[in-house]
Protein backbone atom coordinates (compact mmCIF):
# COMPACT_ATOMS: atom_id res chain seq x y z
CA UNK A 408 0.00 0.00 0.00
CA UNK A 409 1.50 3.32 -0.97
CA UNK A 410 -0.53 5.71 1.09
CA UNK A 411 1.78 8.49 2.12
CA UNK A 412 0.51 11.47 4.05
CA UNK A 413 -0.56 14.16 1.62
CA UNK A 414 0.32 17.74 2.43
CA UNK A 415 -1.84 19.43 5.02
CA UNK A 416 -4.13 16.54 5.79
CA UNK A 417 -4.59 12.99 6.86
CA UNK A 418 -3.66 10.27 4.41
CA UNK A 419 -6.87 9.21 2.73
CA UNK A 420 -7.18 5.98 0.86
CA UNK A 421 -9.69 5.97 -1.91
CA UNK A 422 -10.47 3.63 -4.76
CA UNK A 423 -10.16 4.64 -8.40
CA UNK A 424 -11.69 2.92 -11.38
CA UNK A 425 -9.04 2.11 -13.98
CA UNK A 426 -11.66 2.27 -16.70
CA UNK A 427 -13.33 5.62 -16.15
CA UNK A 428 -11.30 7.18 -13.33
CA UNK A 429 -14.30 7.48 -11.01
CA UNK A 430 -13.37 7.53 -7.33
CA UNK A 431 -15.12 6.11 -4.32
CA UNK A 432 -14.42 5.73 -0.62
CA UNK A 433 -15.22 2.06 -0.57
CA UNK A 434 -13.95 -0.74 -2.69
CA UNK A 435 -16.52 -2.42 -4.89
CA UNK A 436 -16.38 -5.27 -7.36
CA UNK A 437 -18.17 -3.18 -9.92
CA UNK A 438 -17.59 0.48 -10.65
CA UNK A 439 -20.73 2.42 -9.74
CA UNK A 440 -20.07 4.92 -12.46
CA UNK A 441 -19.22 2.97 -15.59
CA UNK A 442 -20.21 -0.52 -14.51
CA UNK A 443 -16.80 -2.08 -15.20
CA UNK A 444 -16.05 -5.19 -13.16
CA UNK A 445 -12.88 -5.63 -11.15
CA UNK A 446 -11.58 -2.24 -12.12
CA UNK A 447 -11.37 -0.52 -8.72
CA UNK A 448 -7.87 -0.19 -7.36
CA UNK A 449 -6.50 1.42 -4.25
CA UNK A 450 -5.28 4.97 -4.68
CA UNK A 451 -4.53 8.13 -2.76
CA UNK A 452 -6.93 11.05 -2.75
CA UNK A 453 -5.69 14.18 -4.50
CA UNK A 454 -5.23 17.00 -2.01
CA UNK A 455 -7.67 19.80 -2.63
CA UNK A 456 -5.16 22.39 -3.69
CA UNK A 457 -5.91 25.29 -6.06
CA UNK A 458 -3.77 23.48 -8.64
CA UNK A 459 -6.18 20.61 -8.81
CA UNK A 460 -9.13 22.92 -8.90
CA UNK A 461 -7.71 24.04 -12.22
CA UNK A 462 -9.07 20.97 -13.93
CA UNK A 463 -12.57 21.18 -12.58
CA UNK A 464 -13.38 24.87 -12.65
CA UNK A 465 -13.23 27.45 -15.40
CA UNK A 466 -11.59 30.80 -15.03
CA UNK A 467 -13.02 33.97 -16.54
CA UNK A 468 -16.44 34.83 -17.90
CA UNK A 469 -17.96 32.03 -19.91
CA UNK A 470 -19.24 33.00 -23.32
CA UNK A 471 -21.41 31.30 -25.86
CA UNK A 472 -20.43 31.44 -29.51
CA UNK A 473 -22.11 30.38 -32.70
CA UNK A 474 -20.19 28.28 -35.14
CA UNK A 475 -19.97 31.22 -37.52
CA UNK A 476 -18.08 33.35 -34.93
CA UNK A 477 -15.41 30.80 -34.49
CA UNK A 478 -12.46 31.31 -36.73
CA UNK A 479 -11.47 27.98 -38.05
CA UNK A 480 -7.84 27.33 -37.42
CA UNK A 481 -5.82 25.69 -40.11
CA UNK A 482 -4.21 22.63 -38.61
CA UNK A 483 -0.50 22.89 -39.08
CA UNK A 484 0.95 19.51 -39.89
CA UNK A 485 4.53 18.41 -40.08
CA UNK A 486 5.77 15.32 -41.83
CA UNK A 487 7.50 13.06 -39.34
CA UNK A 488 9.96 11.59 -41.79
CA UNK A 489 8.07 8.29 -41.83
CA UNK A 490 5.24 8.35 -44.32
CA UNK A 491 3.74 5.27 -42.65
CA UNK A 492 3.56 7.16 -39.36
CA UNK A 493 2.15 10.23 -41.12
CA UNK A 494 -0.55 8.02 -42.59
CA UNK A 495 -1.77 6.77 -39.21
CA UNK A 496 -1.63 10.29 -37.80
CA UNK A 497 -3.99 11.37 -40.55
CA UNK A 498 -1.44 13.06 -42.81
CA UNK A 499 1.34 14.24 -40.52
CA UNK A 500 1.79 15.39 -36.97
CA UNK A 501 -0.55 18.19 -35.89
CA UNK A 502 1.03 20.95 -33.83
CA UNK A 503 -0.31 21.06 -30.32
CA UNK A 504 -1.68 17.54 -30.54
CA UNK A 505 -1.05 14.85 -27.96
CA UNK A 506 -0.32 11.36 -29.22
CA UNK A 507 -0.25 8.31 -27.00
CA UNK A 508 1.74 5.34 -28.31
CA UNK A 509 1.10 2.02 -26.62
CA UNK A 510 2.65 -1.36 -27.18
CA UNK A 511 4.30 -4.38 -25.61
CA UNK A 512 7.77 -3.95 -24.14
CA UNK A 513 10.47 -4.40 -26.74
CA UNK A 514 8.17 -3.90 -29.69
CA UNK A 515 10.10 -0.81 -30.80
CA UNK A 516 8.32 2.24 -29.40
CA UNK A 517 11.52 3.93 -28.29
CA UNK A 518 13.21 3.03 -31.56
CA UNK A 519 10.37 4.48 -33.61
CA UNK A 520 10.27 7.71 -31.63
CA UNK A 521 14.01 8.10 -31.60
CA UNK A 522 14.19 7.75 -35.36
CA UNK A 523 11.26 10.12 -35.79
CA UNK A 524 12.75 12.69 -33.44
CA UNK A 525 16.14 12.49 -35.12
CA UNK A 526 14.49 13.31 -38.44
CA UNK A 527 12.36 16.06 -36.90
CA UNK A 528 15.25 17.66 -35.03
CA UNK A 529 16.80 18.61 -38.36
CA UNK A 530 13.88 20.97 -38.89
CA UNK A 531 12.36 21.74 -35.46
CA UNK A 532 13.57 22.17 -31.91
CA UNK A 533 12.83 18.86 -30.19
CA UNK A 534 13.13 17.38 -26.73
CA UNK A 535 13.32 13.67 -25.93
CA UNK A 536 12.62 12.95 -22.28
CA UNK A 537 13.70 9.52 -21.19
CA UNK A 538 12.67 8.13 -17.84
CA UNK A 539 13.37 4.52 -18.62
CA UNK A 540 16.76 4.46 -20.22
CA UNK A 541 19.93 6.30 -19.35
CA UNK A 542 21.32 8.93 -21.69
CA UNK A 543 24.11 6.48 -22.57
CA UNK A 544 21.60 3.85 -23.62
CA UNK A 545 19.78 6.33 -25.81
CA UNK A 546 22.97 7.53 -27.44
CA UNK A 547 24.10 3.93 -27.99
CA UNK A 548 20.88 3.26 -29.78
CA UNK A 549 21.32 6.38 -31.88
CA UNK A 550 24.72 5.13 -32.97
CA UNK A 551 23.25 1.77 -33.83
CA UNK A 552 20.45 3.38 -35.80
CA UNK A 553 22.93 5.58 -37.61
CA UNK A 554 20.57 8.53 -37.47
CA UNK A 555 21.85 12.08 -37.45
CA UNK A 556 21.11 12.98 -33.85
CA UNK A 557 23.58 15.75 -33.17
CA UNK A 558 20.69 18.18 -32.81
CA UNK A 559 18.36 15.95 -30.86
CA UNK A 560 18.17 17.20 -27.30
CA UNK A 561 17.86 14.62 -24.57
CA UNK A 562 16.70 14.92 -21.01
CA UNK A 563 16.82 12.26 -18.35
CA UNK A 564 14.20 13.37 -15.87
CA UNK A 565 11.07 11.97 -14.30
CA UNK A 566 9.55 14.82 -12.33
CA UNK A 567 6.92 16.46 -14.45
CA UNK A 568 7.36 19.94 -12.93
CA UNK A 569 11.06 19.96 -13.74
CA UNK A 570 10.36 18.65 -17.26
CA UNK A 571 7.85 21.43 -17.84
CA UNK A 572 10.13 24.11 -16.39
CA UNK A 573 12.83 23.07 -18.85
CA UNK A 574 10.34 22.85 -21.68
CA UNK A 575 9.15 26.40 -21.01
CA UNK A 576 12.75 27.56 -21.10
CA UNK A 577 13.80 25.59 -24.18
CA UNK A 578 10.56 25.93 -26.19
CA UNK A 579 10.73 22.72 -28.18
CA UNK A 580 8.09 22.16 -30.87
CA UNK A 581 7.98 18.40 -30.27
CA UNK A 582 8.37 16.54 -26.98
CA UNK A 583 8.57 12.80 -26.37
CA UNK A 584 7.90 11.42 -22.89
CA UNK A 585 9.26 7.87 -22.73
CA UNK A 586 7.28 6.72 -20.79
CA UNK A 587 4.29 8.30 -19.05
CA UNK A 588 4.41 5.55 -16.39
CA UNK A 589 7.84 6.71 -15.19
CA UNK A 590 7.03 10.38 -14.65
CA UNK A 591 5.60 11.65 -11.40
CA UNK A 592 4.40 14.87 -9.89
CA UNK A 593 5.04 16.03 -6.35
CA UNK A 594 1.38 17.11 -6.23
CA UNK A 595 0.27 13.53 -5.87
CA UNK A 596 1.87 11.28 -3.35
CA UNK A 597 1.53 7.86 -4.83
CA UNK A 598 4.24 5.95 -6.66
CA UNK A 599 4.94 6.61 -10.34
CA UNK A 600 2.70 4.53 -12.55
CA UNK A 601 -0.27 4.67 -10.14
CA UNK A 602 -3.56 5.76 -11.64
CA UNK A 603 -3.62 9.17 -9.99
CA UNK A 604 0.03 9.86 -10.88
CA UNK A 605 -0.37 8.96 -14.52
CA UNK A 606 -3.52 10.99 -14.81
CA UNK A 607 -2.20 14.08 -13.08
CA UNK A 608 1.10 14.04 -14.98
CA UNK A 609 -0.66 13.54 -18.28
CA UNK A 610 -3.07 16.38 -17.45
CA UNK A 611 -0.20 18.78 -16.81
CA UNK A 612 1.64 17.72 -19.94
CA UNK A 613 -1.48 17.93 -22.10
CA UNK A 614 -2.25 21.39 -20.78
CA UNK A 615 1.26 22.51 -21.61
CA UNK A 616 1.01 21.07 -25.12
CA UNK A 617 -2.31 22.79 -25.81
CA UNK A 618 -1.22 26.15 -24.44
CA UNK A 619 2.08 26.27 -26.29
CA UNK A 620 1.16 24.41 -29.48
CA UNK A 621 3.79 21.78 -28.81
CA UNK A 622 3.28 18.33 -30.25
CA UNK A 623 3.57 15.74 -27.51
CA UNK A 624 4.22 12.01 -27.85
CA UNK A 625 3.51 9.95 -24.74
CA UNK A 626 4.77 6.38 -24.61
CA UNK A 627 2.46 4.10 -22.64
CA UNK A 628 2.93 0.55 -21.48
CA UNK A 629 0.49 -2.16 -22.23
CA UNK A 630 -0.78 -4.53 -19.57
CA UNK A 631 -0.98 -8.30 -19.94
CA UNK A 632 -4.62 -7.94 -20.96
CA UNK A 633 -3.54 -5.74 -23.86
CA UNK A 634 -4.97 -2.44 -22.63
CA UNK A 635 -2.88 0.63 -22.04
CA UNK A 636 -1.71 0.55 -18.46
CA UNK A 637 -2.94 3.32 -16.24
CA UNK A 638 -6.43 4.65 -16.40
CA UNK A 639 -8.40 4.51 -19.58
CA UNK A 640 -9.01 8.20 -18.92
CA UNK A 641 -5.59 8.72 -20.45
CA UNK A 642 -7.12 7.71 -23.74
CA UNK A 643 -9.80 10.37 -23.30
CA UNK A 644 -7.28 13.08 -22.54
CA UNK A 645 -5.17 12.70 -25.66
CA UNK A 646 -6.01 13.43 -29.29
CA UNK A 647 -4.60 10.30 -30.83
CA UNK A 648 -4.05 6.79 -29.52
CA UNK A 649 -1.72 4.57 -31.51
CA UNK A 650 -0.93 0.93 -30.84
CA UNK A 651 2.33 -0.51 -31.98
CA UNK A 652 1.97 -4.24 -32.42
CA UNK A 653 3.68 -7.16 -33.99
CA UNK A 654 4.26 -10.83 -33.72
CA UNK A 655 7.32 -11.56 -31.57
CA UNK A 656 8.68 -13.97 -34.13
CA UNK A 657 8.17 -11.77 -37.14
CA UNK A 658 10.12 -8.65 -37.94
CA UNK A 659 7.08 -6.82 -39.21
CA UNK A 660 5.43 -4.24 -37.00
CA UNK A 661 2.08 -2.60 -37.48
CA UNK A 662 1.13 0.75 -36.01
CA UNK A 663 -2.59 1.25 -35.70
CA UNK A 664 -4.67 4.29 -34.82
CA UNK A 665 -7.47 3.36 -32.42
CA UNK A 666 -8.51 6.94 -31.75
CA UNK A 667 -7.68 10.01 -33.78
CA UNK A 668 -9.18 13.46 -33.52
CA UNK A 669 -7.22 14.46 -36.61
CA UNK A 670 -7.74 11.52 -38.91
CA UNK A 671 -9.34 8.18 -39.56
CA UNK A 672 -9.18 5.37 -37.03
CA UNK A 673 -8.05 1.86 -37.80
CA UNK A 674 -5.54 3.24 -40.23
CA UNK A 675 -2.35 1.21 -40.19
CA UNK A 676 1.28 1.77 -41.00
CA UNK A 677 3.66 -1.12 -41.59
CA UNK A 678 7.30 -1.25 -40.53
CA UNK A 679 10.02 -3.86 -40.54
CA UNK A 680 12.51 -4.09 -37.66
CA UNK A 681 16.02 -4.42 -39.05
CA UNK A 682 19.43 -4.42 -37.39
CA UNK A 683 19.49 -0.67 -38.06
CA UNK A 684 16.14 0.22 -36.62
CA UNK A 685 12.74 0.45 -38.22
CA UNK A 686 12.30 0.65 -41.94
CA UNK A 687 8.94 1.47 -43.43
CA UNK A 688 7.15 -0.91 -45.70
CA UNK A 689 5.17 1.22 -48.09
CA UNK A 690 3.89 -1.63 -50.22
CA UNK A 691 3.01 -4.37 -47.72
CA UNK A 692 1.16 -6.42 -50.32
CA UNK A 693 4.45 -7.13 -52.06
CA UNK A 694 6.09 -8.71 -49.00
CA UNK A 695 3.31 -10.98 -47.88
CA UNK A 696 2.66 -12.58 -51.22
CA UNK A 697 5.26 -14.95 -52.56
CA UNK A 698 4.40 -15.35 -56.20
CA UNK A 699 5.22 -18.87 -57.25
CA UNK A 700 6.64 -19.43 -60.70
CA UNK A 701 4.16 -22.22 -61.21
CA UNK A 702 0.84 -22.41 -59.42
CA UNK A 703 1.05 -24.88 -56.52
CA UNK A 704 -1.79 -26.88 -54.99
CA UNK A 705 -3.00 -25.53 -51.66
CA UNK A 706 -1.95 -21.92 -52.24
CA UNK A 707 -4.53 -19.17 -52.66
CA UNK A 708 -4.03 -15.42 -52.64
CA UNK A 709 -6.62 -13.28 -50.92
CA UNK A 710 -7.18 -9.60 -50.22
CA UNK A 711 -7.64 -8.85 -46.56
CA UNK A 712 -8.03 -5.43 -44.99
CA UNK A 713 -5.89 -3.74 -42.36
CA UNK A 714 -7.76 -0.59 -41.45
CA UNK A 715 -8.68 1.16 -44.64
CA UNK A 716 -5.83 -0.45 -46.45
CA UNK A 717 -6.26 -3.59 -48.52
CA UNK A 718 -3.49 -6.14 -48.19
CA UNK A 719 -2.71 -9.14 -50.35
CA UNK A 720 -1.78 -12.25 -48.40
CA UNK A 721 -1.23 -15.85 -49.32
CA UNK A 722 -3.22 -18.59 -47.58
CA UNK A 723 -1.70 -22.05 -47.72
CA UNK A 724 -3.35 -25.33 -46.85
CA UNK A 725 -2.06 -28.84 -46.58
CA UNK A 726 -4.55 -31.68 -46.47
CA UNK A 727 -2.96 -35.03 -45.74
CA UNK A 728 -4.41 -38.42 -44.90
CA UNK A 729 -4.73 -38.85 -41.16
CA UNK A 730 -3.91 -41.97 -39.21
CA UNK A 731 -5.00 -40.61 -35.87
CA UNK A 732 -8.43 -41.25 -34.44
CA UNK A 733 -8.87 -37.47 -34.21
CA UNK A 734 -7.71 -35.80 -37.40
CA UNK A 735 -5.85 -32.56 -36.80
CA UNK A 736 -7.15 -29.11 -37.61
CA UNK A 737 -4.37 -26.55 -37.31
CA UNK A 738 -4.77 -22.89 -38.26
CA UNK A 739 -1.87 -20.45 -38.03
CA UNK A 740 -2.81 -16.79 -38.43
CA UNK A 741 -6.48 -17.71 -38.65
CA UNK A 742 -9.24 -18.77 -36.29
CA UNK A 743 -9.15 -22.50 -35.65
CA UNK A 744 -12.89 -22.76 -34.95
CA UNK A 745 -13.60 -20.97 -38.18
CA UNK A 746 -11.56 -23.59 -40.03
CA UNK A 747 -13.55 -26.42 -38.45
CA UNK A 748 -16.76 -24.63 -39.35
CA UNK A 749 -15.71 -24.16 -42.97
CA UNK A 750 -14.83 -27.84 -43.31
CA UNK A 751 -18.26 -28.73 -41.94
CA UNK A 752 -19.93 -26.43 -44.46
CA UNK A 753 -17.90 -28.06 -47.20
CA UNK A 754 -19.06 -31.50 -46.13
CA UNK A 755 -22.70 -30.60 -45.68
CA UNK A 756 -23.23 -28.43 -48.74
CA UNK A 757 -20.72 -29.74 -51.23
CA UNK A 758 -20.29 -33.32 -50.11
CA UNK A 759 -16.53 -32.95 -49.76
CA UNK A 760 -15.43 -35.00 -46.75
CA UNK A 761 -12.20 -34.43 -44.86
CA UNK A 762 -12.88 -36.35 -41.65
CA UNK A 763 -10.09 -38.75 -42.49
CA UNK A 764 -7.65 -35.96 -43.32
CA UNK A 765 -5.37 -33.70 -41.29
CA UNK A 766 -5.88 -30.08 -42.33
CA UNK A 767 -3.21 -27.42 -41.79
CA UNK A 768 -3.82 -23.83 -42.83
CA UNK A 769 -1.31 -21.02 -42.63
CA UNK A 770 -1.19 -17.36 -43.57
CA UNK A 771 2.22 -16.61 -45.04
CA UNK A 772 4.45 -13.97 -43.46
CA UNK A 773 3.10 -14.15 -39.91
CA UNK A 774 0.06 -12.05 -40.72
CA UNK A 775 -3.05 -12.57 -38.59
CA UNK A 776 -6.31 -12.43 -40.47
CA UNK A 777 -9.28 -12.04 -38.18
CA UNK A 778 -11.93 -11.07 -40.68
CA UNK A 779 -14.39 -13.44 -42.26
CA UNK A 780 -13.38 -12.36 -45.77
CA UNK A 781 -10.71 -15.07 -45.54
CA UNK A 782 -13.33 -17.87 -45.58
CA UNK A 783 -13.37 -18.32 -49.31
CA UNK A 784 -9.58 -18.42 -49.53
CA UNK A 785 -9.33 -21.01 -46.74
CA UNK A 786 -11.98 -23.18 -48.38
CA UNK A 787 -10.37 -23.00 -51.78
CA UNK A 788 -6.89 -23.66 -50.41
CA UNK A 789 -8.09 -26.77 -48.56
CA UNK A 790 -9.97 -28.01 -51.61
CA UNK A 791 -7.03 -27.32 -53.86
CA UNK A 792 -4.73 -29.32 -51.62
CA UNK A 793 -7.19 -32.19 -51.18
CA UNK A 794 -7.74 -32.61 -54.90
CA UNK A 795 -4.18 -31.70 -55.84
CA UNK A 796 -5.56 -29.13 -58.26
CA UNK A 797 -4.03 -25.70 -58.60
CA UNK A 798 -5.61 -22.29 -58.78
CA UNK A 799 -3.83 -20.13 -61.35
CA UNK A 800 -1.41 -17.78 -59.64
CA UNK A 801 -2.99 -14.69 -61.14
CA UNK A 802 -6.22 -15.34 -59.22
CA UNK A 803 -7.30 -13.52 -56.09
CA UNK A 804 -10.27 -14.42 -53.88
CA UNK A 805 -12.20 -12.93 -50.99
CA UNK A 806 -15.60 -13.53 -49.44
CA UNK A 807 -17.39 -14.85 -46.39
CA UNK A 808 -18.98 -18.30 -46.30
CA UNK A 809 -22.26 -18.71 -44.43
CA UNK A 810 -23.46 -21.85 -42.67
CA UNK A 811 -26.10 -22.40 -45.34
CA UNK A 812 -23.39 -22.62 -47.95
CA UNK A 813 -24.03 -19.15 -49.28
CA UNK A 814 -21.22 -16.75 -50.19
CA UNK A 815 -21.74 -13.48 -48.36
CA UNK A 816 -20.45 -10.03 -49.27
CA UNK A 817 -17.69 -8.35 -47.28
CA UNK A 818 -16.83 -4.74 -46.54
CA UNK A 819 -14.63 -2.73 -48.85
CA UNK A 820 -15.10 -4.92 -51.90
CA UNK A 821 -14.19 -2.13 -54.27
CA UNK A 822 -10.84 -1.34 -52.62
CA UNK A 823 -9.96 -5.01 -52.47
CA UNK A 824 -10.66 -5.36 -56.15
CA UNK A 825 -8.59 -2.27 -56.93
CA UNK A 826 -5.64 -3.60 -54.94
CA UNK A 827 -5.75 -6.90 -56.84
CA UNK A 828 -5.86 -5.11 -60.18
CA UNK A 829 -3.01 -2.84 -59.14
CA UNK A 830 -0.81 -5.84 -58.44
CA UNK A 831 -1.52 -7.34 -61.81
CA UNK A 832 -3.98 -10.09 -60.93
CA UNK A 833 -6.14 -11.20 -63.84
CA UNK A 834 -8.96 -13.11 -62.18
CA UNK A 835 -10.95 -12.23 -59.06
CA UNK A 836 -13.35 -14.66 -57.38
CA UNK A 837 -15.67 -12.67 -55.14
CA UNK A 838 -19.16 -12.68 -53.62
CA UNK A 839 -21.85 -11.78 -56.13
CA UNK A 840 -22.99 -8.82 -54.02
CA UNK A 841 -19.44 -7.40 -54.15
CA UNK A 842 -19.16 -7.67 -57.94
CA UNK A 843 -18.67 -4.31 -59.66
CA UNK A 844 -21.49 -3.11 -61.88
CA UNK A 845 -19.20 -2.28 -64.74
CA UNK A 846 -16.57 -4.56 -66.17
CA UNK A 847 -12.99 -3.89 -65.13
CA UNK A 848 -10.57 -3.83 -68.00
CA UNK A 849 -8.13 -6.72 -68.22
CA UNK A 850 -9.65 -8.57 -65.25
CA UNK A 851 -12.00 -11.51 -65.26
CA UNK A 852 -14.57 -11.13 -62.48
CA UNK A 853 -16.00 -14.39 -61.18
CA UNK A 854 -19.00 -13.62 -58.96
CA UNK A 855 -20.14 -16.53 -56.77
CA UNK A 856 -23.19 -16.83 -54.56
CA UNK A 857 -23.29 -20.56 -53.72
CA UNK A 858 -20.67 -23.05 -52.64
CA UNK A 859 -21.30 -25.16 -55.75
CA UNK A 860 -20.12 -22.31 -57.96
CA UNK A 861 -16.93 -22.09 -55.95
CA UNK A 862 -16.14 -25.75 -56.63
CA UNK A 863 -16.34 -25.04 -60.35
CA UNK A 864 -13.54 -22.50 -60.01
CA UNK A 865 -10.95 -25.18 -59.36
Ligand code: TYD
Nearest residue numbers: 512513514515516517518680681682683684
Ligand atom coordinates in the same frame (compact mmCIF):
# COMPACT_ATOMS: atom_id res chain seq x y z
P1 TYD B 1 12.63 -0.63 -28.12
O1 TYD B 1 12.44 0.52 -29.04
O2 TYD B 1 13.59 -0.45 -27.00
O3 TYD B 1 11.24 -1.15 -27.56
P2 TYD B 1 10.21 -0.46 -26.55
O4 TYD B 1 10.63 0.94 -26.35
O5 TYD B 1 8.89 -0.61 -27.26
O6 TYD B 1 10.25 -1.28 -25.32
O7 TYD B 1 13.03 -1.85 -29.04
C1 TYD B 1 13.85 -2.82 -28.59
C2 TYD B 1 13.84 -4.02 -29.49
O8 TYD B 1 14.11 -3.76 -30.84
C3 TYD B 1 14.93 -4.91 -28.99
O9 TYD B 1 14.38 -6.19 -28.79
C4 TYD B 1 15.96 -4.90 -30.04
C5 TYD B 1 15.23 -4.48 -31.28
N1 TYD B 1 16.05 -3.61 -32.15
C6 TYD B 1 16.47 -4.08 -33.38
O10 TYD B 1 16.18 -5.20 -33.77
N2 TYD B 1 17.20 -3.25 -34.21
C7 TYD B 1 17.55 -2.00 -33.82
O11 TYD B 1 18.22 -1.29 -34.59
C8 TYD B 1 17.13 -1.55 -32.54
C9 TYD B 1 17.49 -0.17 -32.05
C10 TYD B 1 16.39 -2.37 -31.74
Ligand code: MG
Nearest residue numbers: 516517539585
Ligand atom coordinates in the same frame (compact mmCIF):
# COMPACT_ATOMS: atom_id res chain seq x y z
MG1 MG C 1 11.29 1.86 -24.60
